[in-house]
Amino acid sequence: MTPDVRDRVERPPRLGAAVSPISEATWERALDLIAGADEIALACHVSPDGDALGSMLATGFALRSMGKRVVGSFGDRHFAVPRLLRFLPGQDMLVPPEDYPAAPELMMTFDSPSAERLGLIGPSVAAAREVIVVDHHRSNTGFGTVGLVDPGAAATAMLAEQLIHRLGGTLDRDIATCLYAGLVTDTGSFRHSSTTPAAHEMAARLVATGLRTDEIARELWDRSPFGYLKVLAAALDRVELCDELVWTYVTRVDRAAYGLPYSEVEGIIDIVRRTDEAEVAVVLKEDDEGAWQVSTRSKGTADVGALCAAMGGGGHRNAAGFTSHESVDDTIGAFRRLLGKV
Numbered sequence: 001m002t003p004d005v006r007d008r009v010e011r012p013p014r015l016g017a018a019v020s021p022i023s024e025a026t027w028e029r030a031l032d033l034i035a036g037a038d039e040i041a042l043a044c045h046v047s048p049d050g051d052a053l054g055s056m057l058a059t060g061f062a063l064r065s066m067g068k069r070v071v072g073s074f075g076d077r078h079f080a081v082p083r084l085l086r087f088l089p090g091q092d093m094l095v096p097p098e099d100y101p102a103a104p105e106l107m108m109t110f111d112s113p114s115a116e117r118l119g120l121i122g123p124s125v126a127a128a129r130e131v132i133v134v135d136h137h138r139s140n141t142g143f144g145t146v147g148l149v150d151p152g153a154a155a156t157a158m159l160a161e162q163l164i165h166r167l168g169g170t171l172d173r174d175i176a177t178c179l180y181a182g183l184v185t186d187t188g189s190f191r192h193s194s195t196t197p198a199a200h201e202m203a204a205r206l207v208a209t210g211l212r213t214d215e216i217a218r219e220l221w222d223r224s225p226f227g228y229l230k231v232l233a234a235a236l237d238r239v240e241l242c243d244e245l246v247w248t249y250v251t252r253v254d255r256a257a258y259g260l261p262y263s264e265v266e267g268i269i270d271i272v273r274r275t276d277e278a279e280v281a282v283v284l285k286e287d288d289e290g291a292w293q294v295s296t297r298s299k300g301t302a303d304v305g306a307l308c309a310a311m312g313g314g315g316h317r318n319a320a321g322f323t324s325h326e327s328v329d330d331t332i333g334a335f336r337r338l339l340g341k342v
């Protein structure tokens with residue numbers, strides 16, 4: 001943590017949108033609640049990605065440095081940090097859902113568009129005295145008592161940085177690593193259309209702390225156990241292309257043969273979606289309970305966020321998902337009808 005890094009954040013960081021929908025009064029309300037709390041319960045969405053976990057842990061570091069007691073969690077039935085996020089610092093803040101406060105005085109949620117997306121710890125939202133929601137999903141339901149929600153932000157990490165700045169926190173290497181993981185996850189390493197000048201400016205502030213961008217990239221994208229290649233091969237062997245829709249699926253039997261946890265197959269969509277002939281890509285991933293977690297991606301014409309919302313899920317225009325308890329054929333059939341490609 002060098003002194004000149006602090007100088008660099010004196011000017012408030014810019015958010016994604018030209019005009020932030022978050023009023024100064026709302027920021028003040030959030031800061032007041034945090035100032036008055038001794039213990040703060042943090043939460044992020046189930047099966048956390050880099051943005052969810054990174055934003056939560058970064059904020060946790062800042063709150064701890066203010067002397068707050070902090071716990072964080074996400075409500076997965078099998079509570080485990082996805083392997084590719086285990087390099088993130090601050091994991092000693094995490095507690096499993098069964099140890100999470102049932103009725104926190106102050107709760108803060110990260111990257112979750114609804115209380116339901118918090119999974120097993122979702123009920124704490126209704127029981128908490130105050131809930132500060134930090135999120136950038138357009139589909140955010142408006143839950144909680146204070147909404148730090150800006151759909152123009154490329155990542156929740158941008159809102160977390162803003163919050164940390166307003167709390168008077170310093171961007172040290174731990175905080176920067178967590179925020180950077182969020183920023184690069186949600187911008188697809190600055191490839192997605194959500195990548196704004198503000199996103200690059202934020203990256204510059206984070207990289208200036210001396211974090212290792214090469215090591216973070218390797219942890220997030222460039223490593224996997226051998227079994228992943230075999231499961232990927234099975235998924236690609238089944239891939240189908242019809243009417244600008246490319247899709248495939250991964251079963252829990254595929255994964256069990258190589259002891260591969262569910263979280264390892266999240267990235268298969270990024271390989272399938274590269275198909276030139278397809279406008280929309282879909283990967284159905286069977287979780288350990290036998291439900292299908294469906295990832296969808298669009299190149300821009302189709303609004304998969306809206307389609308997934310109609311299927312009971314949600315997300316962004318170009319990247320969204322939903323859960324299905326129907327068969328693969330019925331699920332893809334229903335999706336294709338919504339897409340108008342049947």
Ligand SMILES: [Mn+2]
Pocket residue numbers: 051052111136155156186
């Ligand atoms: Mn996000």
